[in-house]
Amino acid sequence: METLKNAVDFSDFPRIDLVIAGAVAFLFLIFPLFSASSFAMATMIQFFMFSLYGMGWNTIGGYGGQVDLGKAQYVGIGAYTTAVMLLRWDIPFWVSMPVGMGIAVIWSFIIGYPLFRLKGHYFAIATIATSLVLKDLFTVWSFVGAARGLEISPITYPPPDYMRLIFKEDIYYYYLILGFFFLGLLYMNWFRKSRLGFQLRCIKDNEDMARSLGINVHWAKIKTYAIATAFVSMVGSFHVCYIKVIEPVDIMSLDLSILIALMAMLGGAGSLWGPIIGAGVLIPLRSYLKEWLGAAAGLVGIDLIFYALIIMIVSAFEPRGIWGIVEKVRRRKRR
Amino acid sequence: MDLLLGSIAAGIVLGMVIALVALGLTIIFGVMEIVNFAHGEFLMVGMYTGLLTAQATGTDPIFTLPVAAIVGFLLGVICYAGFIKFLIRGPMVAQLLGTFGLMLFLRNLALLIFGSSDRTVHHGILVGKSFDIGMGIILPATKAAAAGLSVIAFLAVWLLMNRTKIGKALTATALNAQAARYMGIPTEKMNALAWGIGGGSVTVAGALIVNFWAVNPFMGLLFTMIAFTVVALGGFGSVPGAFFAGLVVGLIMEIPGFWDFFTYTFDWPWMADVPMTSLKYMWIYVAYFVITVIRPRGLFGWKH
Amino acid sequence: MAFLEVQNLTKTFGGLRANDSISFSLEREELIGLIGPNGAGKTTLFNCICGHHPVTSGRIIFDGQDVTALKAHAMARLGIGRTFQVYAATGDLTVLEKVMVGCFLHTRSRSKARACAEEILGDLKLFDLSDYLVSELPVAAQKRVVMAMALGTQPRLLLLDEVAAGLNTPEIEEIMASIRHVNKDRGVTVILIEHVMEMVMKVSERIIVLDYGAKIAEGPPEVIAKDSKVIKAYLGERYAKEHGTIDHRSSINDQNQIR
Numbered sequence: 012m013e014t015l016k017n018a019v020d021f022s023d024f025p026r027i028d029l030v031i032a033g034a035v036a037f038l039f040l041i042f043p044l045f046s047a048s049s050f051a052m053a054t055m056i057q058f059f060m061f062s063l064y065g066m067g068w069n070t071i072g073g074y075g076g077q078v079d080l081g082k083a084q085y086v087g088i089g090a091y092t093t094a095v096m097l098l099r100w101d102i103p104f105w106v107s108m109p110v111g112m113g114i115a116v117i118w119s120f121i122i123g124y125p126l127f128r129l130k131g132h133y134f135a136i137a138t139i140a141t142s143l144v145l146k147d148l149f150t151v152w153s154f155v156g157a158a159r160g161l162e163i164s165p166i167t168y169p170p171p172d173y174m175r176l177i178f179k180e181d182i183y184y185y186y187l188i189l190g191f192f193f194l195g196l197l198y199m200n201w202f203r204k205s206r207l208g209f210q211l212r213c214i215k216d217n218e219d220m221a222r223s224l225g226i227n228v229h230w231a232k233i234k235t236y237a238i239a240t241a242f243v244s245m246v247g248s249f250h251v252c253y254i255k256v257i258e259p260v261d262i263m264s265l266d267l268s269i270l271i272a273l274m275a276m277l278g279g280a281g282s283l284w285g286p287i288i289g290a291g292v293l294i295p296l297r298s299y300l301k302e303w304l305g306a307a308a309g310l311v312g313i314d315l316i317f318y319a320l321i322i323m324i325v326s327a328f329e330p331r332g333i334w335g336i337v338e339k340v341r342r343r344k345r346r
Numbered sequence: 347m348d349l350l351l352g353s354i355a356a357g358i359v360l361g362m363v364i365a366l367v368a369l370g371l372t373i374i375f376g377v378m379e380i381v382n383f384a385h386g387e388f389l390m391v392g393m394y395t396g397l398l399t400a401q402a403t404g405t406d407p408i409f410t411l412p413v414a415a416i417v418g419f420l421l422g423v424i425c426y427a428g429f430i431k432f433l434i435r436g437p438m439v440a441q442l443l444g445t446f447g448l449m450l451f452l453r454n455l456a457l458l459i460f461g462s463s464d465r466t467v468h469h470g471i472l473v474g475k476s477f478d479i480g481m482g483i484i485l486p487a488t489k490a491a492a493a494g495l496s497v498i499a500f501l502a503v504w505l506l507m508n509r510t511k512i513g514k515a516l517t518a519t520a521l522n523a524q525a526a527r528y529m530g531i532p533t534e535k536m537n538a539l540a541w542g543i544g545g546g547s548v549t550v551a552g553a554l555i556v557n558f559w560a561v562n563p564f565m566g567l568l569f570t571m572i573a574f575t576v577v578a579l580g581g582f583g584s585v586p587g588a589f590f591a592g593l594v595v596g597l598i599m600e601i602p603g604f605w606d607f608f609t610y611t612f613d614w615p616w617m618a619d620v621p622m623t624s625l626k627y628m629w630i631y632v633a634y635f636v637i638t639v640i641r642p643r644g645l646f647g648w649k650h
Numbered sequence: 651m652a653f654l655e656v657q658n659l660t661k662t663f664g665g666l667r668a669n670d671s672i673s674f675s676l677e678r679e680e681l682i683g684l685i686g687p688n689g690a691g692k693t694t695l696f697n698c699i700c701g702h703h704p705v706t707s708g709r710i711i712f713d714g715q716d717v718t719a720l721k722a723h724a725m726a727r728l729g730i731g732r733t734f735q736v737y738a739a740t741g742d743l744t745v746l747e748k749v750m751v752g753c754f755l756h757t758r759s760r761s762k763a764r765a766c767a768e769e770i771l772g773d774l775k776l777f778d779l780s781d782y783l784v785s786e787l788p789v790a791a792q793k794r795v796v797m798a799m800a801l802g803t804q805p806r807l808l809l810l811d812e813v814a815a816g817l818n819t820p821e822i823e824e825i826m827a828s829i830r831h832v833n834k835d836r837g838v839t840v841i842l843i844e845h846v847m848e849m850v851m852k853v854s855e856r857i858i859v860l861d862y863g864a865k866i867a868e869g870p871p872e873v874i875a876k877d878s879k880v881i882k883a884y885l886g887e888r889y890a891k892e893h894g895t896i897d898h899r900s901s902i903n904d905q906n907q908i909r
Contacts, residue, residue: 072439078439131438135381136578136638137639139571140635143627144628204760206763209751212747219734224755224799224803225752226723226726276439311458311462312453312454312458313454315450316450316455319454320447322446322450323447325440326441326444326447327432330437
């Protein structure tokens with residue numbers, strides 16, 4: 012009961028935040044009524060997916076301060092589980108998604124145990140290494156389509172298939188992922204106030220201090236890593252239903268891992284709104300830069316150059332992200 | 347047996363070049379404790395430099411090494427002064443993502459300029475020639491020359507670090523930057539110098555590698571990971587460690603060759619079915635993971 | 651059976667014997683001072699008792715249970731709390747939230763943890779500072795916040811590492827009152843590492859002196875102050891010989907002022 016109350020209780024934010032959040036949520040709900048192009052719709056779906064990825068990353072990376080650059084492997088596990096189960100045994104999404112989450116969590120425990128003996132740079136690079144190992148294995152594993160990957164798009168579209176999540180129009184995906192988005196937000200709101208959330212923030216602060224307060228640091232990190240994993244794997248399952256084609260080089264690439272971490276960081280790691288703000292800035296920017304500069308002007312790679320410049324500027328001058336700036340201004344005002 | 351000796355020889359030769367690739371990373375980490383994700387992209391810059399200067403002058407890339415070294419040195423110093431200097435004030439998360447941004451920037455700049463296709467050196471005095479060094483081992487001349495020159499470059503940097511005043515100042519900065527500052531060492535300049543030497547050594551390695559390895563804008567990450575593995579094995583910040591670890595990693599990269607040997611020797615049918623060539627680079631990542639978990643300080647690490 | 655019993659505790663770092671066969675015991679609700687010159691091994695002893703360092707040899711028995719091999723977090727769960735000498739007040743948790751982290755050790759419920767933290771903050775007269783970040787507070791308040799954090803875990807034994815360092819006299823009076831209050835009214839057994847002699851002499855019931863990793867003296871404050879070994883350790887052999895035994899208020903205090 013208290014859990015539920017904590018999840019829906021946003022009252023510790025200033026009223027202005029809640030008004031803005033409410034207005035934005037309302038806009039999200041009515042957005043499909045106004046969306047002029049399927050491009051805008053696709054961008055919004057991407058935005059929701061990446062917000063959720065970012066929220067998952069934010070548990071371990073933001074609240075826990077552990078720079079995890081290997082989240083793509085869990086996107087891959089979720090996506091592949093759903094695709095394989097659908098193609099081979101015609102198992103619907105709502106079954107394969109939890110199965111994928113289970114597999115991802117088990118894998119996260121297996122590698123998390125040795126992984127969290129590492130700190131700092133060693134940890135960050137090791138997460139990349141594990142992700143790349145898995146990618147290489149998937150590239151040669153013929154059961155999951157090896158390097159060519161899998162494709163689940165049907166030849167003719169049936170009427171909206173809510174069990175397998177095969178829709179012709181994007182609007183179905185839109186409202187579905189919007190639902191996930193709101194649930195994810197509530198979960199994160201609960202998480203940051205939960206015992207584990209507090210313990211993680213203390214661990215990020217000072218590990219010895221955390222130990223002296225009775226926190227099993229290693230175990231707390233592994234648990235949180237599993238939560239982040241489940242989150243990411245869940246969205247990965249949705250991801251494949253939406254894009255319909257997966258290749259290991261794409262869905263498990265380091266670029267995806269970095270993008271996930273980057274969005275949370277740009278918005279403000281370790282804050283509730285951070286990943287959403289980050290995704291809200293980066294995803295439309297990426298889509299439109301690619302559309303205008305990449306495709307229209309024929310300059311391949313220029314979108315990512317802008318993107319890289321943003322990463323560099325943010326990390327050099329405002330590592331606490333957009334939300335960090337907001338908080339800084341507020342603290343200054345209060346004093 | 348030839349197969350085995352051939353793989354060992356190939357691994358060691360490759361390892362010598364890889365040691366030079368990793369040298370820059372370990373120097374930079376030793377002095378400033380920052381991990382440069384763009385390291386593989388620096389190598390890519392070196393490869394393009396070697397390729398283009400060789401094509402423009404009509405000579406072999408090996409003769410244009412000084413150009414690559416200068417380009418790399420400037421690249422390192424510019425990156426430090428224009429970007430890294432600001433980055434190191436922030437937390438580690440920001441440092442990691444910041445150098446990752448640098449990597450994306452360089453990679454896509456190369457993509458914009460050169461396009462995504464593979465480029466190789468087609469002509470030159472070494473291309474296509476090879477030595478037969480006995481026992482059935484045939485060594486391509488390009489690789490042999492690259493290995494030899496790598497060792498020379500490696501020794502030169504090692505001497506610079508250990509036998510000169512500048513090298514001592516760099517080491518002092520690495521050990522304790524604050525104390526070094528009180529001793530009158532311009533640590534800011536030393537940091538820039540570390541980036542210059544790091545960049546210069548890796549672009550030289552690039553100009554050597556381009557003789558036998560195709561270059562494209564996306565090849566940087568692989569070499570970044572290779573360099574990380576070498577540095578993790580040798581110990582972050584250790585120069586001699588980087589050399590020996592480079593040899594080990596060179597051998598790890600020849601695992602498919604060893605696999606062929608065992609397949610041939612034992613003649614078990616399932617061995618031939620393993621797609622070992624496609625998993626070639628996976629062993630690098632596995633090695634990194636195992637090394638850091640088992641021995642985080644590496645073989646020669648003096649700092650953590 | 652003593653509440654805490656340390657038997658022949660030895661801790662070596664390489665060739666350095668940071669703690670050399672230290673034995674002592676304390677009873678429930680005692681308030682003990684642990685003193686010694688810099689580098690005597692006081693903080694190492696705390697780290698060993700709390701499980702932050704593995705012990706090289708010797709045994710630690712807490713409340714009848716052998717806890718020698720336990721890790722730090724397990725020790726906290728058993729009821730041993732501690733503070734750290736150097737605590738960089740970073741992070742984005744407010745004072746209230748920091749104390750809640752400790753309180754979460756015994757409950758999963760946020761409201762219970764909050765109530766517990768508010769009670770402790772009220773008890774230490776820190777309630778008004780609840781919503782500040784630790785880094786925004788003056789040093790004296792920070793030190794008391796650190797105590798409050800440790801109290802959040804409901805410890806039965808509290809190890810305080812230099813909570814008065816860097817404070818002025820009225821602030822020391824204040825924190826002494828807090829420590830006495832925690833000891834007498836909350837019934838927490840306290841071991842106190844301190845360099846500020848006027849505080850440690852006033853507040854402790856018994857004092858243990860370490861020098862070069864070994865225990866050189868133990869007893870009530872007034873006896874310790876006259877102990878020739880202790881004076882030697884603090885002031886050097888020559889000074890002790892020339893002046894004989896001296897009143898602690900002048901001598902040890904002076905030394906402390908120089909520090």
